Amino acid sequence: MKNIYIRAIFLFLGLLLSSSCSDYLDKESDTELTLDGVFESKTKTENWLASCYSRIPDPTWGYARSLGWEILGDDMTPSERWRQYDWQVIPFILGDWSVGSQWTPGYWNNLPQRIRECNLLIQNIKPLPEQNLNEEEVRLMIAECRFLKAYYYSLLINTYGPIPFSPDQITPVNYNLSDLQVGQTPYDDIVTWINKELKEVELILPASYSDGRKFGRATSIMCKAVRARMLLFAASPLVNGNSDYANHVTKEGTPLFNNTYDANKWKIAADASKDLILSAEAAGHKLYTEMNTAGKIDPFLSCQNLHLIEASKGNTEVLFARVNVDSKEYDRHTAPGGAGGAGGYGVTQSLVDAFFTANGLPITDPNSGYVETGFSSQDGYWPNGVTKFNEVKSPGLVTLAGTYNMYCNREPRFYLAVNFNGAWYTDGDNAGKDRGRKLEFFNGAKDNNNTHDAPQNGYLARKRTDPTRNPTIGYFAPRHGILYRLGEAYLNYAEALNESDPGNPEILFYLNKIRTRAGVRTYTTGATDVDNIHVNDDQESIRKIIRMERRVELCTEGIRYDDLRRWKLAETVLNGPFYGMNFNGKNADEFYKRTAYQTRVYRKSFYWFPIYLAEIEKNPNLIQAPFWDK
Incomplete structure (x- = not known):
């Protein structure tokens, strides 16, 4: 076999980022090997596979800071002055976004590297019976790489739209520049390939693994989940008959988006989601619930703990998780300053307004009972049954007397998502039955020091945070990212x-x-x-x-x-x-x-991330994302 050096690839393997199973995390490898040397060793082959997994996004801190998907929407808001700490998407939401803007995840460059590694494993892996790597394990590892390729392509088209697409090609080390100067493939063509590939791979992969050490590795359910979400996007108005993109064509004049609405795409998306639901439920997945002392669903603990309880401890709602995410930083930045947190990562007023009232109606409905101004005269408790929510203060307590009426009489998910002024907060500094206090967001109060490390619009995020965290002593409970x-x-x-x-x-x-x-x-x-x-x-x-x-x-x-x-x-x-x-x-x-x-x-x-100007200048066949060249 040709002698190909893979120093760059193996720089990743000492880290072995956490989306692969826990067995992989402590392995080391040489920094200069040939492919022959890799695939003659079970350990190095597994390490190679771990590197293939390494670009699965972190859905806690990654969605927040690096990828920025939470910030780019209208749910969450960081302190604007955190841009000095390299929060790269903060300028984007303010309109300061160009074809030269830096974005650390760099999908355009980084995901094709992982796809290439997947292709190399697929082409070179072989059974090593003397090292207990049998044919069935090889078959599954190839299927895992096929899943990862399809998944990474789904992330690429979700970010950039049409992209250069050659799913099985491995660019040789001694490539000619012209080998890389290819244009984009139409969006729908890539969707079709991803859909077909995942449907084939799901027939090979198991729905789950009996070996807990393989948690996080590709399953047939993960294939179906990626398909279903991608096909929903592909059926939606942005890419299904969007006349705005009628002139977005290749150098040869081929449309890169379909300009004719196809109603059947919604049926395809519906069928994919129903297939996912039926297959997942057949494999033992169900909505996570906890019961209260009355034998009914406890909405507070159910909706809170579905994000905190791991699959190995009974959370079968999880279909696709990344192991060992950076939840510590998420917990620290959402914790109030008076409790040792960074205290500036909050939610928007529009999200506060989006939650229903306790009777299930939106706040705009005249029958909702919503009152915006004034203050409550007594403590408020959730009326529908018993719950352990806020049990350190008083089970079922949702608002204290004197709470601004905007926050009273709201549904359980509101109290699990939003920390507002006057809300009861379990403060890790205190101990005993009475530990906790009211949040103080007035300027100059305990949780608003009038700096960038304070709730910039009067709220902090609560959802997906660990209620047992204690930033003052550095305690944060680890968990998986869903x-x-x-x-x-x-x-x-x-x-x-x-x-x-x-x-x-x-x-x-x-x-x-x-x-x-x-x-x-x-x-x-x-x-x-x-x-x-x-x-x-x-x-x-x-x-x-x-x-x-x-x-x-x-x-x-x-x-x-x-x-x-x-x-x-x-x-x-x-x-x-x-x-x-x-x-x-x-x-x-x-x-x-x-x-x-x-x-x-x-x-x-x-609507689409731009292609870096440097890439456009290197490749005359690329077409910049829509409207970025205006």
């Missing part, structure tokens, strides 16, 4: 089904599964009563409630930005002033005012 979960699959299916088969009863059936777990009234096309809310059964009415449910159920999970993009709403929703409470307010009269803390800019070009 990339795909069954709850999203239910909502994906409901949306795709409403677009392809409006009126189908399964739409509300799966939507209501989410609401039942969340402890809010379900929807019905019949009469409103104590358990149900009437909704008209026309497509537009159902579309509206599905989108509202996605906003609150999937908030801060890195999905909202893609939703706004694929619905073609980003240039409206993400353009203009963003509101919160008054960061500078030193008392209630000053603080509790909707105040624009930031003005965002979202241009039509921002």
Whole structure:
């Protein structure tokens, strides 16, 4: 075999980033080997596979700081002055985004490197019986690499749209420049390949592994999850008949996006999501729930702990996870300054407003009971059954007397997602039954030191944070990062089904599964009563409630930005002033005012990441992403 040096690849292998199984994490390797040397060793072959996994995104800190998917949407907001600490997407949301802007994840360059490594393993791996690497294990490792290739391509087209595409090619070391100067392949053609590849691979991979050390490695369920989400995006208005891209063509004049709407794409997406749901449930996956002392679903512990409990401890909602994510930094930046946290990573006022009231209605509904101004006269408790939520203070306590009415009488997911002024916070500095205190976000108070490490718009994020964290002593409980979960699959299916088969009863059936777990009234096309809310059964009415449910159920999970993009709403929703409470307010009269803390800019070009200008200059066959060259 030809003598190919792989020094650059093996620089990764000492780190062996955490998306592969735990066995791989402590292995070392040589820094200069030939391919012969790699694939004659089981250990080095496994290390190579670990490197192939290494670009799976971190859905906690990665979505927040490096990838920036949470910040680019309208759910979460960091301190604007954190840009000095290399938060590269903060300038993007302010409109300071160009073809030369730095973006550390660098999918354009980095993901093709991992795809090339997958191809090298596929072409060179072989059984090593004397080292206990048998033919079946080789077959599975090849299938894992095929999954990773398809997954990485799905990330590439989700970020850039059409890309240069040669899935099985391995660029030789002694390449000619012309070998690399290829143009983009149309978006739909790549979607078709990814879909076909994943359907083939899911027939090879198991639905799960009995060996817990393989947790995080590719499964047939992960194949179906990636397919379902990608096909939902591909059916959506941004890329399904979008006339804005009619002139976005290759050098030869081939359209890079389809310009004719295809209604069948919604059916394809619906079928993929239903296939995922049925296969996942057959494999033992279900919505994560915890029961209260009355034998009913505890919405607080269920919705909180689905993000904290690992699959090995009973969380079967997880479909695709990354192991050993940087949850510590996420927990630290969302913790209030008075408890030793960075204290500046919050949620937007629009997310606060998106949550339903306790009776399951949006705050804009005159029957919701929502009151925005004034203060509560007594403590508020969740009325529907017993819960251990806030048990260190008083089980079921959601608001204290004197809480601003905007935050009272809201659904459980609100209290699990938003830390607001006056909310009860379990402070790790204190001990005993009475540990905890009220959050103090007034300017100059305990949790607002009037710097960039303070809640810039009066809120901090609570969802997916560890309630046992204690930044003052550096304690943060590790956990996995969830990339795909069954709850999203239910909502994906409901949306795709409403677009392809409006009126189908399964739409509300799966939507209501989410609401039942969340402890809010379900929807019905019949009469409103104590358990149900009437909704008209026309497509537009159902579309509206599905989108509202996605906003609150999937908030801060890195999905909202893609939703706004694929619905073609980003240039409206993400353009203009963003509101919160008054960061500078030193008392209630000053603080509790909707105040624009930031003005965002979202241009039509921002729907896709640009191709770096340097890449365009090197390759005359590339076409810049739509509207970036205007």
